[in-house]
Structure formats: C-alpha cells, structure tokens
Amino acid sequence: MADQDLELVQRFQNGDESAFNRLVSRHQHKMFNLAYKMIRNIEDAKDLTQEVFVKAYQGLKNFKGQSSFSTWLYQIALNSAINYSNSKRWKNLVSLFEVKEPTAAWGNPIQEMRQDQMNKTIDNAILSLPPKQRAVFVLRHYEELPYQEIAKMTGRTEGALKANYFQAVKKLQKKLSHLR
Amino acid sequence: MRKCDQYQVKLIDFLKKELSQEEEKDLAGHLSECPTCQFELKKMENLLEALKEEQNVELSPTFWSSFPAQVRERIESQKKRAKGFKPSWVLVPMATAAAIFMAVSLFKVDQQNLAKRMSGPEGTIVWLGGATNLSEFAAEAEEAVKDLDQAVEKEYWQNEDLSILLAELSDEEFNSLEEKVKNLKF
Structure with a gap:
C-alpha cells in the first residue's frame, strides 16, 4: 500500500500528472471520512476533502517521504479540519440547513427518524468538543490510529494525547448518557 | 493524579483491547477490587455502544468517480487565478x-x-x-x-x-x- 503511494508520488514528482489522480482515488474515502467525523456536515466535508487534495498537490513536489504519504495527508486533513472548525464561517451554519443525502434504502420511517435523531445527538456531542481534542478523539476512536502515529501528526506526546482522549470521552459520556 | 485516575485513562483502550498484556493485567486487578472504576467502565461501555449506533455516511459511487476530476478542476482554477x-x-x-x-x-x-x-x-x-x-x-x-x-x-x-x-x-x-x-x- 505505502509502496504504491511512494511510487505514485515519485511519478508525480517526475512530471506524471495522472499519478496524482490515482493518489486522490486511493485516499479520497479516508480523507472524506476524517473530514466528516471532524466537522459533521456532508457538504462542508466534501469541500474540505477537495481542499485537502489541492493543498497536497501544491506541497507534493517538496514531499521528501520522511513520513508515509498517508500520514502526511492525514496531517494536512487534520490541520485543515481544525482550522475549519476554528473559523466562524461554518460554525453559524452548522446543522441548521443541512440536507442529508439518503444513506439507506427504503425502511421503517419511525426507525429512520429515530436514527436521524440519534445521529444529530452524536454530531452535536462531538462538535461540542474543542477542535484539537475532537481531532484526537476522531483519530483514535474512528480511525483507530495508534497514539504513536497521532503523536507524529500532532507533535504532542503520547501522554498528553491519552489525557486528551480521556477528557474527550468523559465529555461525550456526559452528553450522551441518556442514549443508553 | 489519583490512583483511580491513572486507571480510568486506560479504560476505553481496555474495552477496545488495545492495552499491552501487562497493562491489561494490572488494570483488571484494580477493577476487581474498585467499585468506582467498575462503574466508570460500565459508563464507557455504554458510550461505545451509543457511538456504534451512529450511521456512516455513504456517498454515491458517481460522486467518487468524478471526485479526482473535481479536484483537478479546482487546482487548475487556482493556477489560473495565481497568474x-x-x-x-x-x-x-x-x-x-x-x-x-x-x-x-x-x-x-x-x-x-x-x-x-x-x-x-x-x-x-x-x-x-x-x-x-x-x-x-x-x-x-x-x-x-x-x-x-x-x-x-x-x-x-x-x-x-x-x-x-x-x-x-x-x-x-x-x-x-x-x-x-x-x-x-x-
């Protein structure tokens, strides 16, 4: 996997533009999921995912391969998502006018309504975490990355990350305790 | 940090089976004699269960097949503006x-x-x-x-x-x- 990325990066650095499209295809789902878990809005997450790849394109000529391409891309996505969360631009809009894409086939309307409410409650709980703490939670819980790798991405110590993760979990517990 | 705090930080990794053998054994030993941490563990379990109910967002295959082209378009439009x-x-x-x-x-x-x-x-x-x-x-x-x-x-x-x-x-x-x-x- 990583070797294929490296080969594509080298091809791009040698002038093969099509190699970049391949890199996008290989990582687009992962980057979208990370963006969505961080900002909890489908349209914004789509936009942010595009932005991540535009930035990757701009920086790829200078990519030295000191970390894997995937880690490097995660770093860009994470910083973009944190920054996005910090800006007021989307904060005021969050979830107010969101139109969710249909995600399942026809089903029981009551169950769908319940699911929708459940999703919103979880979205709001996760959005209430401070962006950097949210990032640690998303990387650890959803992406299941080891602390060591998160430490490389964020420049924090593993101890600090563990404490951060714990704090995030405690806050979510409070917010979501009524769900179970 | 209190002794229980040190253990509670590890509870969620314990539930996800991501602790080392040594840490797991140590924590299990503490849990067997600490009702406070047992209660915390139960709350963590409930949280993980609640989060499992979250539905994943799936975008259409059509969206993904045209995604690299959309990125390319954005790159080209930025290049033009930069000139x-x-x-x-x-x-x-x-x-x-x-x-x-x-x-x-x-x-x-x-x-x-x-x-x-x-x-x-x-x-x-x-x-x-x-x-x-x-x-x-x-x-x-x-x-x-x-x-x-x-x-x-x-x-x-x-x-x-x-x-x-x-x-x-x-x-x-x-x-x-x-x-x-x-x-x-x-």
Whole structure:
C-alpha cells in the first residue's frame, strides 16, 4: 500500500500528472471520512476533502517521504479540519440547513427518524468538543490510529494525547448518557 | 493524579483491547477490587455502544468517480487565478493586513461587528474604535507577522484563502502568531 503511494508520488514528482489522480482515488474515502467525523456536515466535508487534495498537490513536489504519504495527508486533513472548525464561517451554519443525502434504502420511517435523531445527538456531542481534542478523539476512536502515529501528526506526546482522549470521552459520556 | 485516575485513562483502550498484556493485567486487578472504576467502565461501555449506533455516511459511487476530476478542476482554477497581476508593493501590505484579519477572526473577534467597523473613510481602516491609516496599519502589522510575510506573499494569492496557510502552521507557530496578534497595539 505505502509502496504504491511512494511510487505514485515519485511519478508525480517526475512530471506524471495522472499519478496524482490515482493518489486522490486511493485516499479520497479516508480523507472524506476524517473530514466528516471532524466537522459533521456532508457538504462542508466534501469541500474540505477537495481542499485537502489541492493543498497536497501544491506541497507534493517538496514531499521528501520522511513520513508515509498517508500520514502526511492525514496531517494536512487534520490541520485543515481544525482550522475549519476554528473559523466562524461554518460554525453559524452548522446543522441548521443541512440536507442529508439518503444513506439507506427504503425502511421503517419511525426507525429512520429515530436514527436521524440519534445521529444529530452524536454530531452535536462531538462538535461540542474543542477542535484539537475532537481531532484526537476522531483519530483514535474512528480511525483507530495508534497514539504513536497521532503523536507524529500532532507533535504532542503520547501522554498528553491519552489525557486528551480521556477528557474527550468523559465529555461525550456526559452528553450522551441518556442514549443508553 | 489519583490512583483511580491513572486507571480510568486506560479504560476505553481496555474495552477496545488495545492495552499491552501487562497493562491489561494490572488494570483488571484494580477493577476487581474498585467499585468506582467498575462503574466508570460500565459508563464507557455504554458510550461505545451509543457511538456504534451512529450511521456512516455513504456517498454515491458517481460522486467518487468524478471526485479526482473535481479536484483537478479546482487546482487548475487556482493556477489560473495565481497568474493574475500582483505588484509586490501592493502584495506585501495587503497580504499582511489579510494575515492579521484572518488571524484576529480566528481569535473570536465578532466578524459582523468587525465588518461594520471596517467601513471607514477611503484609505483608512476603522479598528476597535479608532481610524488607522491603512499604510500605518500595514507597517505595524508587517512588523508583527514578519515571519509570515514571505509565506503569505507566496501562498495567499494562490490559495485565495488564508485559512489554508494558517492550517499549515504547527501548534508552536500558531501560538506564536496568536501571541503576536494579541500584543498588537493600534
């Protein structure tokens, strides 16, 4: 996997533009999921995912391969998502006018309504975490990355990350305790 | 840190079976004799169960098949815009002012209020109560963010979104910028 990325990066650095499209295809789902878990809005997450790849394109000529391409891309996505969360631009809009894409086939309307409410409650709980703490939670819980790798991405110590993760979990517990 | 706190930090990794054998054994030993931590463990279990109910977002295959082309289009459109005319005597102060504007907006300045206040006489910027000549403002701002100037000059007009540049900053650089902006005196 990583070797294929490296080969594509080298091809791009040698002038093969099509190699970049391949890199996008290989990582687009992962980057979208990370963006969505961080900002909890489908349209914004789509936009942010595009932005991540535009930035990757701009920086790829200078990519030295000191970390894997995937880690490097995660770093860009994470910083973009944190920054996005910090800006007021989307904060005021969050979830107010969101139109969710249909995600399942026809089903029981009551169950769908319940699911929708459940999703919103979880979205709001996760959005209430401070962006950097949210990032640690998303990387650890959803992406299941080891602390060591998160430490490389964020420049924090593993101890600090563990404490951060714990704090995030405690806050979510409070917010979501009524769900179970 | 209390003894229980040290264990509770590890509870969620315990539930996900991501602790080392040694840590797991140690924690299991503590749990067997600590009702407080047992209760915490139960709460963690409930949280994980609640989070499992969350539905994943699936986008259509059509969206994904055209996604690389959309990215390419955005790249090309930014390249085109980057080719526009930008004399450096306009670029540096403008970029610096933009850096300050974006940075301050990130530090929770009320943007709507700011937008109202910025509508001063031509050539001035009305800022936190007083009108400042734009060139004076730029000179002070330039001093305050001199480390960023070159990067701003290079990147800003290409990206047309300074948030992209700011997102690249490490925590340390970001904090340093934050301090500089906080200490600006107008």
